[in-house]
Amino acid sequence: MEARRLGRTDIEISPIGLGCMQFAGTANYTRLIINPIGQETATSVVRAALDGGVTWFDTAEMYGRGQSEQALAAALDECGIAPGQVTVATKWTPHLRTAASITRTIGERLARLRGHPVGLHQIHMPMGSLSSIPAQLKAMAQLVRSGRIRAVGVSNFSARQMVLAHRALARSAPPARRLFSRNVLSAQGLARTRPLIEAMRRIGDGHGATISQVALNWLITRYGDTVVAIPGASKPRQAAEAAGAMGFALTDAERGTLDELSLT
Template sequence: MEFRYLGRSGMQISAITYGNWLTHGSQVENDVATQCVRAALDHGITTFDTADVYANGKAEEVLGAALKGERRESLEIFTKVYWPVGPRGKNDQGLSRKHILEGIDASLRRLGTDYVDLYQAHRYDVYTPLEETMQAFADVVRAGKALYIGVSEWSAEQIRAAHGLAVSLSVSLVSSQPQYSMLHRIIEPEVVPTCEELGLGQIVWSPIAQGVLTGKYKPGEAPPPGSRATDESGGAQAIARFLNDETLTRVQALAPIAGDLGLTMAQLAVAWVLQNADVAAALVGASRPEQVAENVKAAGVRIPEDAMKAIDAALGDSVERDAGLVARSTPRRRPV
């Protein structure tokens, strides 16, 4: 396993980080989820990312149970706050001081730990003053319940404003967690340069584009039975935008590039995001332990420049590059 510093912080994390967004507590049984976590540990992964909203808290519970008995100091556990959780009452959401301080305590109970290494704002809250949000995060850190703070799917402007407040509050804002893959590159024009300037590292999610970059979805064919595209509990909606014949045809052109490098298409996709020096880790999930074993082989791989150019040529204009989509991903109404 390769380890990288998270932004300018002194904390190192595994370049392949295990995430349990669409699996634990929903798509796979708890015992299989535990097997996946054990496989991650066996292959050198020490960093685990979750969120309170995943399966309405169940994902945190499953992860905490799977990690029970491990030396806490040898792990990096990340979670997030923002989306509605619990009974979805009027204050069970957003980035208010009330929800953040109550949210961290609930997450720690579910995870079975005294602290998380990174506590992240899962989206930007346009209805709560940023000063209130950042003061609450600072208090979480000072209480010893989180070591660092981060954001997810924030625009460059939002990140810059939060960083300024973090500096004034003497807390470490060290990371951004955006979607990033060969097919989704909207962070490159603005978010990545801003984070590089301010010292934030990228922990990128969906590096395999919800499974599309594995090549298993073929143009003109129905999705394979049991695949994410057939999961009506959330997976199908997440992957739908990639499932058009033009994109799927272009993705198939990546197969010979991966083959020439001795990689599977999934490994090529993960290695591609890790090629970006500002990316500290690629988040990968799994519904089977074998998937973990495959993904970790991307750690430490360097893709030659000619192969990088061939990837760009193969995908062409199917790549989403609109930087404006980052800001537009911020919910404009309170989550309910």
């Protein structure tokens, strides 16, 4: 698949990226959510993603207090990726902090990334900060104007919160108005979606693809080129499988079937 433009920026990324929470080590709560992996495995995962055509990686300050950022940077270096050759997205943690910490901590983000620039810097969640969201976005916009990051985004915001954030950011820095949200599909309701999953299995058999690849392909094509996905991977084969979702095209009839079943 062709690269896609990230919102209204001039940044181009692959439709599938790589989420890097699993690079967090054991420094904090993330070890309770996902099994951490060592540097050697992290590098192998990044290499598999790169080999599959992935050109952007999503990490965060919260993931191991910067350990994920550091591990990602080390992996990119080991794979021979020069700073700026791929896009790195990271996130600021708002918990019990003011907007001023956004500008105070950007130096640490850049240091952890070892020269790899921040293509997209995001507010990790819409709650927990001691400052208003408009104030947070104003601080982010200042980082764009100073050239320390390329674009601004938000993560885990509801649709309504995204609209309000977009308006606030547009007033602060029109050129930087890129909003990005990441949502997780819940494990609940699997019984209700069983017919959809079985359809994905049948469609996947026709393309030599797995259910996961069909799901990802459907996600990144259902809404044209406006949606991209960042599945995580703790093993190289998982990263290769996710990247493989970009390697085939669903037919209109197949997408129609999945659309219909997803609404039942």
